[in-house]
Amino acid sequence: xxKTMKKAISLAMALTLxxxxxxxxxxxxxxxxTAAETTDNGGSQETQAKAAEEGDRHFTIFAGISPLSPxxxxxxxxxxxxxxxxxxxxxxxxxxxxxxxKRNLILNSGTDLPDAFMGAQLTDYDIITGGASGxxxxxxxxxxxxxxxxxxxxxxxxxxxxxxxxxxxxHIYTLPTISEMGFTYKDGNEYFxxxxxxxxxxxxxxxxxxxxxxxxxxxxxxxxxxxxRDNDCNGNGDAxxxxxLSFEWGHWCANMxxxxxxxxxxxxxxxxRAVENGEVYFQATTENYxxxxxxxxxxxxxxxxDMEVFSQDDSQYIAKGAADDERLGVFTWWEIPxxxxxxxxxxxxxxxxxxxxxxxxxxxxxxxxxxxNSFAITNVCTNPALLLKWVxxxxxxxxxxxxxxxxxxxxxxxxxxxxxxxxxTAEAGGDLKARSELQGPSRQLSSDFGTYYYMEARAxxxxxxxxxxxxxxxxxxxxxxxxxxxxxxTDVINEHITDIKDYVKETSAKWLANGxxxxxxxxxxxxxxxxxxxxxVAAWQSAYDRYMEAAK
Amino acid sequence: xxxxxxxQVSGKIRKTLIQAGRSWQLYLLxxxxxVLTVIYKYIPMYGVQIAFRDYNPxxxxxxxxxxxxxxxxxxFTNYKSxxxxxxxxxxxxxxxxxxxxxxxxxxxxxxxxxxxRFKKVSQTILYAPHFVSIMIxxxxxxxxxxxYGGLITTLVRAAGGGNVTGLLDRPELFxxxxxxxxxxxxxxxxxxxxxxxxxxxxxTYHEAAQVDGANIWQRILHIDLPELxxxxxxxxxxxxxxxxxxxxxxxxxxxxxxNKSTSEIIATYVYEQGMLKGMYSFSTAVGLFNTAVxxxxxxxxxxxxxxxxxxSFI
Numbered sequence: 001x002x003k004t005m006k007k008a009i010s011l012a013m014a015l016t017l018x019x020x021x022x023x024x025x026x027x028x029x030x031x032x033x034t035a036a037e038t039t040d041n042g043g044s045q046e047t048q049a050k051a052a053e054e055g056d057r058h059f060t061i062f063a064g065i066s067p068l069s070p071x072x073x074x075x076x077x078x079x080x081x082x083x084x085x086x087x088x089x090x091x092x093x094x095x096x097x098x099x100x101x102k103r104n105l106i107l108n109s110g111t112d113l114p115d116a117f118m119g120a121q122l123t124d125y126d127i128i129t130g131g132a133s134g135x136x137x138x139x140x141x142x143x144x145x146x147x148x149x150x151x152x153x154x155x156x157x158x159x160x161x162x163x164x165x166x167x168x169x170x171h172i173y174t175l176p177t178i179s180e181m182g183f184t185y186k187d188g189n190e191y192f193x194x195x196x197x198x199x200x201x202x203x204x205x206x207x208x209x210x211x212x213x214x215x216x217x218x219x220x221x222x223x224x225x226x227x228x229r230d231n232d233c234n235g236n237g238d239a240x241x242x243x244x245l246s247f248e249w250g251h252w253c254a255n256m257x258x259x260x261x262x263x264x265x266x267x268x269x270x271x272x273r274a275v276e277n278g279e280v281y282f283q284a285t286t287e288n289y290x291x292x293x294x295x296x297x298x299x300x301x302x303x304x305x306d307m308e309v310f311s312q313d314d315s316q317y318i319a320k321g322a323a324d325d326e327r328l329g330v331f332t333w334w335e336i337p338x339x340x341x342x343x344x345x346x347x348x349x350x351x352x353x354x355x356x357x358x359x360x361x362x363x364x365x366x367x368x369x370x371x372x373n374s375f376a377i378t379n380v381c382t383n384p385a386l387l388l389k390w391v392x393x394x395x396x397x398x399x400x401x402x403x404x405x406x407x408x409x410x411x412x413x414x415x416x417x418x419x420x421x422x423x424x425t426a427e428a429g430g431d432l433k434a435r436s437e438l439q440g441p442s443r444q445l446s447s448d449f450g451t452y453y454y455m456e457a458r459a460x461x462x463x464x465x466x467x468x469x470x471x472x473x474x475x476x477x478x479x480x481x482x483x484x485x486x487x488x489x490t491d492v493i494n495e496h497i498t499d500i501k502d503y504v505k506e507t508s509a510k511w512l513a514n515g516x517x518x519x520x521x522x523x524x525x526x527x528x529x530x531x532x533x534x535x536x537v538a539a540w541q542s543a544y545d546r547y548m549e550a551a552k
Numbered sequence: 553x554x555x556x557x558x559x560q561v562s563g564k565i566r567k568t569l570i571q572a573g574r575s576w577q578l579y580l581l582x583x584x585x586x587v588l589t590v591i592y593k594y595i596p597m598y599g600v601q602i603a604f605r606d607y608n609p610x611x612x613x614x615x616x617x618x619x620x621x622x623x624x625x626x627x628f629t630n631y632k633s634x635x636x637x638x639x640x641x642x643x644x645x646x647x648x649x650x651x652x653x654x655x656x657x658x659x660x661x662x663x664x665x666x667x668x669r670f671k672k673v674s675q676t677i678l679y680a681p682h683f684v685s686i687m688i689x690x691x692x693x694x695x696x697x698x699x700y701g702g703l704i705t706t707l708v709r710a711a712g713g714g715n716v717t718g719l720l721d722r723p724e725l726f727x728x729x730x731x732x733x734x735x736x737x738x739x740x741x742x743x744x745x746x747x748x749x750x751x752x753x754x755x756t757y758h759e760a761a762q763v764d765g766a767n768i769w770q771r772i773l774h775i776d777l778p779e780l781x782x783x784x785x786x787x788x789x790x791x792x793x794x795x796x797x798x799x800x801x802x803x804x805x806x807x808x809x810x811n812k813s814t815s816e817i818i819a820t821y822v823y824e825q826g827m828l829k830g831m832y833s834f835s836t837a838v839g840l841f842n843t844a845v846x847x848x849x850x851x852x853x854x855x856x857x858x859x860x861x862x863x864s865f866i
Contacts, residue, residue, distance in 0.1 A: 110610060
């Protein structure tokens with residue numbers, strides 16, 4: 001009896017297993033069938049015939065997208081561009097951290113290469129080595145009225161544009177992106193949106209509740225932070241959930257280096273590079289940097305600085321700012337509302353503070369209006385001319401607008417206003433942009449605003465803030481320009497810079513948290529020099545000198 | 553004379569072949585394993601040569617320029633290399649020290665439990681954490697260790713740990729956190745093999761011992777433990793073979809700028825240099841060094857175990 005039972009069970013199990021396998025088999029069969037069908041649809045006989053005539057009309061592109069974004073093939077603007085050129089594209093879209101990883105794997109495996117890289121954050125090193133090895137093909141012969149009329153129109157207006165894409169070997173492997181979001185400051189010069197990336201904001205409501213004045217020096221801010229720490233500022237009955245000062249260490253817009261102004265500098269560039277009177281130097285080995293580290297360690301020791309500054313990510317950071325009971329006293333970000341959510345009106349900008357002896361110094365961030373890594377074609381592409389024709393559409397102003405933001409009818413209203421200028425819909429904004437943008441080549445000349453579309457409100461707000469609030473205390477306007485490095489300079493920089501940056505980041509974090517600057521400073525500087533810091537600075541300097549010479 | 557010898561040899565071969573043919577089913581069973589090992593372990597070794605070349609995808613593995621020991625020199629002159637090797641070794645050694653004996657002790661205890669139901673349930677509870685993804689475990693750890701209301705932080709404070717903060721940011725605690733969570737996650741899983749061995753112990757040994765008046769403690773010590781020794785030794789050799797192969801995921805996910813002085817191990821460095829910075833030749837060289845140390849350790853421990861317990865693999 002028991003034996004038969006056992007047999008029955010095992011038989012049943014075997015049957016289930018078989019059924020499962022069959023199920024899987026048939027399922028995968030259907031999947032394959034559908035895939036076959038889709039390809040059939042995509043490559044209809046007509047197109048196939050055409051392909052035979054004018055070369056391949058089917059491309060594969062490896063593309064970077066925003067984490068919120070759907071696959072590029074689902075974007076209306078892409079479908080529109082495909083139809084206009086009668087091409088089909090297989091997209092391999094990757095977002096976030098995996099983008100760099102996958103791109104490196106593809107670049108270095110040399111197999112399964114796509115026809116093109118788009119918005120893939122190629123580094124100069126990738127471009128130069130890719131070009132030298134023949135993996136990326138030179139594009140200069142295609143940049144003409146016939147193949148790329150729209151790009152040529154941009155070049156006509158900005159003749160220096162292609163120089164920014166020309167690699168040290170004299171070839172152009174990548175297409176440019178240009179975005180001129182800037183303002184004219186009262187000194188007559190134009191500055192751009194990234195000039196000061198880290199805006200410090202303070203909770204005005206808390207200040208008022210505690211009857212405190214807006215601080216103007218770093219020591220006054222210290223006293224305010226102490227009060228924030230000791231009181232139940234948000235009034236929820238818990239005096240310990242207030243975080244006096246929070247930031248994200250090493251983050252491009254959430255780091256704390258705006259506060260370093262009290263020690264005579266700000267350190268916005270992630271390579272710690274700065275220039276004064278034509279002299280390029282490394283900021284993290286200056287006496288000022290040392291003093292700042294020493295000073296802010298005291299704040300950390302007193303519990304004025306968020307204990308998670310070295311480990312939190314954006315979502316944790318924003319969660320603190322946007323919590324029901326606001327928890328942040330002072331924080332850094334590129335604007336106020338994104339971090340503070342519904343509490344946005346409680347915060348005000350806290351502009352540059354002066355130091356104990358009245359010192360106040362600001363180094364503007366490096367700003368460029370052009371990028372040159374948004375599109376590159378590899379040597380497996382059999383029909384580069386057509387692919388470039390396709391991508392050239394993105395340089396047409398109205399298409400470009402939809403590439404940068406999102407489609408007409410979704411991001412922009414169907415009908416332009418009486419001046420022929422497109423207006424954003426009510427849903428327009430950060431989230432929708434992230435979902436509908438196409439990361440890749442585009443144009444955004446300063447004259448495009450008001451001609452084709454209006455500047456988005458928060459960008460305009462930011463420019464106004466820069467112009468009216470933040471620039472007020474800036475008196476040194478020199479910044480390191482977008483130079484072009486020679487092959488030797490790239491080699492030197494690439495060999496050393498990552499180790500140098502890592503070492504500075506770790507050591508400074510340690511100093512802020514645990515102190516010990518005075519004892520360790522000399523070994524730190526010596527170590528950096530051993531790691532090739534002087535060679536790197538020399539390479540920066542020679543590229544800079546060449547740039548200034550050419551600009552004369 | 554020579555012919556005779558030849559005939560002898562060929563006779564030997566024939567004998568072996570006949571023997572093999574008799575149990576051909578066993579060899580057939582072995583085949584997939586051998587094929588997979590060759591395809592996935594031996595063939596890729598061809599790529600190891602890029603550790604000595606300046607790898608460039610267009611020229612391929614064999615065609616890239618030969619640079620000799622350049623990458624090894626770069627690694628050993630790096631300011632972090634000594635620290636990294638030390639961190640890797642210590643993390644592994646401490647891991648073995650804690651995670652190795654605990655499953656043995658626990659399975660010896662568990663084996664004495666006579667209540668089958670309780671035994672089954674508690675075993676399931678113990679090995680369940682093994683199936684939680686490492687991503688999730690690290691996410692949980694980060695939340696538990698948060699200075700603001702983290703479960704563990706609060707517990708430590710309540711237990712009189714003073715006003716402790718940022719436990720994950722303290723380099724001296726990194727190994728403790730890493731290993732304690734490994735013990736929680738993998739003890740149950742590690743027990744399975746010992747439990748299986750113990751269930752195979754001849755029950756008559758125990759009966760005889762009981763008749764002779766041995767208590768539980770004596771029976772564990774003189775019956776169960778000796779039965780486990782071969783399995784323990786094999787497991788030990790294997791874990792030493794993996795000494796330098798600390799999985800990078802966990803260390804990487806628990807890393808912060810402040811604990812890097814203990815959390816930066818060779819595996820995380822190889823990942824950063826290779827996958828994130830695209831320096832494939834360099835990271836291959838570092839990985840190769842790592843493997844070389846592993847092989848040396850494996851052979852060493854194997855030799856020791858052969859001498860002391862007469863158990864060996866190779």
